[in-house]
Amino acid sequence: MISVVILGAGNVATHLYKAFAKSEQVKVTQWYNRSIKNLQSYKTEVSITDDLSKLEEADVYILAVSDDVSAHLSTKLPFENRLVVHTSGSVNVHDLDKKNRRGVFYPLQTFSKTAFVNFAHVPICLEVLDKADLKILKVLAKAIGSKAHKVNTDQRKALHLAAVYVNNFTNQLYRVAHEITEAKGVEFDILKPLILETAKKVQDHSPYTAQTGPAKRNDKKTIKKHLKLLENDHHKDIYELLTTSIQLTHGRKKL
Structure with missing residues (x-):
């Protein structure tokens, strides 16, 4: 089972959480957001926090935040050499702090919190700097029924x-x-x-x-x-x- 920590509480983060929660191959260990009130409705389902220093250990940390925040947030993570990915289509993977292993888990779809999304119809574009990390992201995509596509930054x-x-x-x-x-x-x-x-x-x-x-x-x-x-x-x-x-x-x- 793959353990995941989600950071962010927007449309993408919310839909990813719901998809992971339904999967038997994924465990959402923790959900972080700087405003804890946006996560209160999920507190009986998953551990929530607004304190980066209390982030739990996981296989993958998913930065599902706005494009102009992901790089800065990655510098604030209180650990090193763990797999940290963002979900953006336009942010460079190299913008993430190099103290951790970096990657991209980009679900190419339009997301609204009130609209149901079937991840079987959501292609996930993957990019990694360490080839060994590609396998875990492929498994993560498959676990929610999505087809994974390995792409480079330009693609x-x-x-x-x-x-x-x-x-x-x-x-x-x-x-x-x-x-x-x-x-x-x-x-x-x-x-x-x-x-x-x-x-x-x-x-x-x-x-x-x-x-x-x-x-x-x-x-x-x-x-x-x-x-x-x-x-x-x-x-x-x-x-x-x-x-x-x-x-x-x-x-x-x-x-």
Whole structure:
């Protein structure tokens, strides 16, 4: 059994704790957060603390904290030569204090505390400086049903950047679409089957072959009508930018 100490109480930390707690191969020895009140609801399930000097011994220490905190927190750990990993897609593994063995346990998924996450659908990107530590992180990922992927720093950062496009930017486009439908008094829910079908299609086809619509067809008449319908200048800018991007991708326009 792998023993784990989790540091942090945000979305990622909370979902990791719940996944580890269900696994017969993992024991969460302790959960740390600088504000103990954020952990009070779990005090009957796991040992909680807000005191770094009282951290218990474990096989892996997971820094599930914000990107700008993980490096500093690693310097405050009161021990040496133990495996310490962060969960970020963008923080360099070398930013962690070198007094300990360093690694990355990056779950590539969007997390909200109120939304259930099935870790069988969450790829875990692993990076280590000591090859011997890769085995334990692979076992840890497998213990919660996730598929592990060994990546280097550049690959992990590229995945994180790409994730912003497919998740954060896409969600913002949903928001724009919601504003457009709301302005005309039509339900956004009518679009949800299309959203699901679009996500489903890319499981079996490349984004390039899955592309449809007026920009790909170079349907200038429809594009002009859409731009005329848009009353928000910001929405027009987004429409024109993405239309141009699609046209360039599919040879309908040249730089």
